[in-house]
Amino acid sequence: MTTETGEATGNLADQLLRLTRRLHRTQKEHLRPLGITPAMARLLRTAAHSPEPLRMVDLAQRLDVVPRAVTSLVDGLEAYGMVRRVPDPANRRVVRVELTDDGRAALEQLRAARRAAAEELLAPLGPEQRRQLGDLLTALVADPGSGRANCA
Amino acid sequence: MTTETGEATGNLADQLLRLTRRLHRTQKEHLRPLGITPAMARLLRTAAHSPEPLRMVDLAQRLDVVPRAVTSLVDGLEAYGMVRRVPDPANRRVVRVELTDDGRAALEQLRAARRAAAEELLAPLGPEQRRQLGDLLTALVADPGSGRANCA
């Protein structure tokens, strides 16, 4: 517990990566019938979650990716008729991403697919363990920026 | 705080994916000076961990990827002179992957890089929380087939 901290930390990274590889695979599989990819699904959920249509930059920030990546994802979703690019009257540089009716209709299936994938992955954990994991992940995800300030 | 297990489960998936995206990015950065990618680093560690040179199929299984993916990774590591493909005298179909001296020398730097990346990511967590997270991930990653007793 004392000298093995480093090794254990490294193992955490490995386990995390392995787990995510699985999650990604399962999610992809569950999403295949819908025709869209996990990243597109995530963008769709993010866009739906906002009370008003988000800009491309906002989406990039919330998805924690570079703006260019958003362009591709929106392209894909637009091809599937699930989102629509609408110009912002107040600032002609910005593009806002709106869900179409089809996109909104797909949301429920999307959520079901994601839940199924997560459920499949998290099967070994009981409710209390899931709550624990949720708390830990929230603590990790909470501080995106420079970090280092909250821990001595 | 509602008891909506489904939604919470979905959020877990999201947080996991977001976290791993970050981990991957950080790891890549820390590994850049060494010239190899995270996936190659993982293969190298896996190969080093085995008492005797593993077959391509073994590596695929342990890395949880398809055999074809291993070919590419070993190609890359071989180009960097870190592993060597050696024929198996007992079965001329199999190829075994051996670490070279350079590969073995790189291991320590690799581990340091991985630790640094994980450390950066896990900064918000204290020792006890890391232990908890490790336990949870171990429970999740444990192979369904192997008789690992983690039942609640």
Place this chain on the structure above:
DNA sequence: TATTGTTATACTCTATAACTATA
């Protein structure tokens, strides 16, 4: 016929850089 590894190919996801058009 089954297993081992490979060639060939393609797709997802993401990144950087340079460009356009606004502001």
Place this chain on the structure above:
DNA sequence: TATAGTTATAGAGTATAACAATA
């Protein structure tokens, strides 16, 4: 000049399918 989004390009990671060599 700074901002928003795009085109162009690249690379990591992984997958399927067809194939050759071997068992």
